[in-house]
Amino acid sequence: xxxxxxxxxxxxxxxxxxxxxxxxxxxxxxxxxxxxxxxxxxxxxxxxxxxxxxxxxxxxxxxxxxxxxxxxxxxxxxxxxxxxxxxxxxxxxxxxxxxxxxxxxxxxxxxxxxxxxxxxxxxxxxxxxxxxxxxxxxxxxxxxxxxxxxxxxxxxxxxxxxxxxxxxxxxxxxxxxxxxxxxxxxxxxxxxxxxxxxxxxxxxxxxxxxxxxxxxxxxxxxxxxxxxxxxxxxxxxxxxxxxxxxxxxxxxxxxxxxxxxxxxxxxxxxxxx
Amino acid sequence: xxxxxxxxxxxxxxxxxxxxxxxxxxxxxxxxxxxxxxxxxxxxxxxxxxxxxxxxxxxxxxxxxxxxxxxxxxxxxxxxxxxxxxxxxxxxxxxxxxxxxxxxxxxxxxxxxxxxxxxxxxxxxxxxxxxxxxxxxxxxxxxxxxxxxxxxxxxxxxxxxxxxxxxxxxxxxxxxxxxxxxxxxxxxxxxxxxxxxxxxxxxxxxxxxxxxxxxxxxxxxxxxxxxxxxxxxxxxxxxxxxxxxxxxxxxxxxxxxxxxxxxxxxxxxxxx
Ligand SMILES: [Fe+2]
Numbered sequence: 001x002x003x004x005x006x007x008x009x010x011x012x013x014x015x016x017x018x019x020x021x022x023x024x025x026x027x028x029x030x031x032x033x034x035x036x037x038x039x040x041x042x043x044x045x046x047x048x049x050x051x052x053x054x055x056x057x058x059x060x061x062x063x064x065x066x067x068x069x070x071x072x073x074x075x076x077x078x079x080x081x082x083x084x085x086x087x088x089x090x091x092x093x094x095x096x097x098x099x100x101x102x103x104x105x106x107x108x109x110x111x112x113x114x115x116x117x118x119x120x121x122x123x124x125x126x127x128x129x130x131x132x133x134x135x136x137x138x139x140x141x142x143x144x145x146x147x148x149x150x151x152x153x154x155x156x157x158x159x160x161x162x163x164x165x166x167x168x169x170x171x172x173x174x175x176x177x178x179x180x181x182x183x184x185x186x187x188x189x190x191x192x193x194x195x196x197x198x199x200x201x202x203x204x205x206x207x208x209x210x211x212x213x214x215x216x217x218x219x220x221x222x223x224x225x226x227x228x229x230x231x232x233x234x235x236x237x238x239x240x241x242x243x244x245x246x247x248x249x250x251x252x253x254x255x256x257x258x259x260x261x262x263x264x265x266x267x268x269x270x271x272x273x
Numbered sequence: 274x275x276x277x278x279x280x281x282x283x284x285x286x287x288x289x290x291x292x293x294x295x296x297x298x299x300x301x302x303x304x305x306x307x308x309x310x311x312x313x314x315x316x317x318x319x320x321x322x323x324x325x326x327x328x329x330x331x332x333x334x335x336x337x338x339x340x341x342x343x344x345x346x347x348x349x350x351x352x353x354x355x356x357x358x359x360x361x362x363x364x365x366x367x368x369x370x371x372x373x374x375x376x377x378x379x380x381x382x383x384x385x386x387x388x389x390x391x392x393x394x395x396x397x398x399x400x401x402x403x404x405x406x407x408x409x410x411x412x413x414x415x416x417x418x419x420x421x422x423x424x425x426x427x428x429x430x431x432x433x434x435x436x437x438x439x440x441x442x443x444x445x446x447x448x449x450x451x452x453x454x455x456x457x458x459x460x461x462x463x464x465x466x467x468x469x470x471x472x473x474x475x476x477x478x479x480x481x482x483x484x485x486x487x488x489x490x491x492x493x494x495x496x497x498x499x500x501x502x503x504x505x506x507x508x509x510x511x512x513x514x515x516x517x518x519x520x521x522x523x524x525x526x527x528x529x530x531x532x533x534x535x536x537x538x539x540x541x542x543x544x545x
Binding site for chain 2: 100102113206
């Protein structure tokens with residue numbers, strides 16, 4: 001197993017702050033949702049400082065809106081850079097998506113059309129952001145419920161091309177691959193095997209909500225069996241990559257997530273030894 | 274299709290639920306396309322309603338689930354989120370309510386919204402280290418009247434016209450809220466953060482005017498002068514000392530010094 005990864009981590013959730021501070025080595029690193037700490041002070045910043053003393057961290061954002069045709073939000077970038085100066089994260093990630101136009105924020109991760117125009121647009125903006133933040137960023141594939149008529153390539157071709165041309169990295173969300181595959185009828189294994197393993201720096205796994213006709217990415221349940229299988233395939237394809245579980249709603253006790261993290265560890269050990 | 278147009282159109286479908294999205298997205302039928310977009314529309318409103326619910330706990334309890342959701346949807350439609358952080362989504366809700374005729378007849382609801390939002394602001398307002406009593410003991414007695422105070426940025430003072438403090442306290446204790454009442458005269462409220470917890474309480478009128486004077490940069494002498502209009506002469510010193518002790522205890526004070534003139538000698542007792 002490669003020694004150059006962070007290992008197995010969790011998202012820092014308010015519900016677990018005190019347990020995390022008391023925990024031992026089972027959680028090797030934490031992912032923070034950057035926006036939760038882009039506030040002036042008080043409890044969020046207080047706990048951030050204490051958690052950071054104990055854990056390596058990565059910063060994960062939802063507001064970069066890298067694919068939007070609105071100008072990049074320089075206030076956001078500036079706040080993000082300041083936070084990064086404090087946190088000194090291993091890396092900063094966001095999503096391959098857009099979150100709104102005409103000044104409105106939908107607070108959602110809207111998929112892009114996979115066209116040459118969108119590719120050129122995103123690549124230029126990733127370069128701008130990386131220049132500003134003085135570091136490469138990671139972009140995550142999102143769950144989607146729509147697929148545009150004008151798309152000219154597959155999502156995995158688009159993601160690989162962005163990473164290659166902008167010289168950024170990929171945060172591969174295995175659950176999102178599964179969710180989108182079911183919603184759009186593609187083979188999730190084909191997606192994962194097509195991703196350039198050299199570019200993958202982090203993995204997300206999470207639970208979802210199967211509504212029958214659509215699968216919705218809710219982060220409110222335990223990881224599904226199909227996603228565990230895809231995680232195994234991902235390790236076979238990429239080798240060991242820093243892995244974390246996303247749980248944002250219906251948050252269980254820390255012990256439950258630690259046991260899921262243990263499952264991920266076992267799979268990685270089977271595959272990557 | 275041009276990316277900017279596609280994004281503008283799609284956002285319009287999400288925000289309004291207007292028909293026609295089948296022209297943009299792949300789906301077997303128009304219904305299926307609408308169903309897919311509905312995941313985003315539903316997500317948008319439910320996410321923002323959830324944020325409002327967390328920021329306006331008292332108001333949600335006061336109005337009840339249905340009325341709160343109706344208000345929230347009207348508000349979100351009128352004030353779409355424009356900040357990168359959903360934390361600011363609820364910023365204009367008290368103002369929005371004050372502009373709606375139905376809520377002008379429910380002043381306690383608007384008061385509760387103001388109280389809830391002040392609590393939300395105090396929760397993550399900028400940090401500042403409070404001063405303690407030792408700080409005052411170093412001040413030369415003859416310089417006291419020149420002292421000006423600096424207040425913690427989390428401290429907010431505002432007026433209410435109803436008994437929302439009692440309503441909020443009852444709700445926090447898990448008890449039913451008392452019936453809304455209009456107060457005989459407007460009442461000022463302080464909301465602040467001590468250590469990491471947020472507090473609120475009513476302000477007596479003399480304390481309210483003392484804070485107002487001090488927050489505007491007037492010195493301790495002026496503050497006492499104000500108190501002398503409300504208290505007997507021999508009680509002014511006691512009351513001023515009592516207020517300072519309270520403000521220290523509640524961690525409202527983060528500094529004090531002598532006015533704007535930096536060339537004046539230090540007000541601190543150099544021998545300690
Ligand atoms: Fe994710």
